[in-house]
Amino acid sequence: MPVPPLDAKTAEALVGDATAAPSMHNAQPWRFRLLSRERTLQLRADLERAMPRSDPDHRALHLGCGAALFNLRVSAAHAGLDPRTRLLPDDEDPLLLASVRLAEATVPDAGLARLHPAVRRRHTSRYPFDEREIPAALKEALADAAREEGARLVFPGPWHVETLLDLVRDAEGHDTLDPRGFEDVARWTRIGAAEAGTATDGVPEYAFGPRKHDGKAPVRDFAGRRRVADRDTTTFEHTPQLALLGTGGDRPAEWLRAGQAMERVLLLATLEGLATSLTSHALERPELRPLARDSLSAVGNVQMVLRLGYGPQGPGTPRRPVREVLDER
Structure with missing residues (x-):
């Protein structure tokens, strides 16, 4: 048939x-x-x-x-x-x-x-999470999810979390000294009610989250020095719960596997009531990325740093219509 x-x-x-x-x-x-x-x-x-x-x-x-x-x-x-x-x-x-x-x-x-059910519910949250620790059993389930896609997910200890936060600060400092480092962010942010309200891609101002006044959570400030109306300032968590996603290799096939593992982890985390965000700032600098690796684990090449916790899910960001991204032959 x-x-x-x-x-x-x-x-x-x-x-x-x-x-x-x-x-x-x-x-x-x-x-x-x-x-x-x-x-x-x-x-x-x-x-x-x-x-x-x-x-x-x-x-x-x-x-x-x-x-x-x-x-x-x-x-x-x-x-x-x-x-x-x-x-x-x-x-x-x-x-x-x-x-x-x-x-x-x-x-x-x-x-x-x-x-x-989590596919449309998952959003990147740029809001503060509370300090409640993720249960060990859930961390293990998230690690299992990454393994199913051929990647490793590890939750580094406090000393390595501090190292990761230092790397993020180094990356932020480099962007301050070299304004060209902000070019990609500027291209893909949508500021102003008219632009944010009609966007089909990029990060609109309503998804920036509040500006960080205090706390250690590695949250990129998409506004930079640009003014965003009615944006609050607040305190973020002082003990962010970070996870490293890595692969043994570091070529396009491993990157695709890492992306699948990342999304499997994010969807499971969403189903389990966690808020999630991604931080790649330190990984964008070739001299900093190797330092993100936890030498005491078998994480391999770090592909993404995940921030997980209990807190607001964050607003959804716009998507292009399917007709713009799907061709038929």
Whole structure:
């Protein structure tokens, strides 16, 4: 019996969930192509949305696309499909990051499908978290989630947390001395009611969160020295709960796996009532990134630093319409 093509309505629903993924400065550096007869969705990198200053090798771009790929897999499992995924399937086309053939699932992947309610609920929170410690059992479950995608998640001890915070301060200091380091942030922030209210990408001012008056949480100030009306100042947590996500290798395939692991961790954390945010500031400086590694753990190459805790989930940031990111062939 011939297999029917994948219909456009199903593809649009899957891609809509995929694009709810986080990406650096919410640049959304992805495109999708539907091969209807092959029942396949291709994920492609959109280099027009790359960060030349802070991500010249496109590592963060791959992380964001990996997160979108994981959301696509979750959405497919929720729809009763089997997402048969190949990373970097064409050596001569490096912008083709993954292909996902969507077969009818004999036994749906329950582990993926259970994460679906969190796909649209997960938001990056740039607000203070309280000081309540995450239970050890939940930390282990989050570490298991990363392992399922071929990555490692570790919660460093207090001394290494202080090292990470020092690295963030070093990165912030470098940006102060070299204003060009702020160019990517300036390009992808939306300040002013008119611009923020109509944005379909970037970080609008309503998602900046309050300005930090005190506390140690590593939260990037997207406003910089620019004025944002009616923005509060407040105290953040003094003992931020950070986690390092790493991989053994440090090439595009590992970056894509790290992005999938990152999103799996974030979705599980959201289901378990945690607020989440990502901090890559120190990882954007090539001389600082190796120092983020915890030498006492097997985290490997640090791909992302996660800030987790109990607090406001934060507002959602805008997404481009599916019709702008999905092509059909």
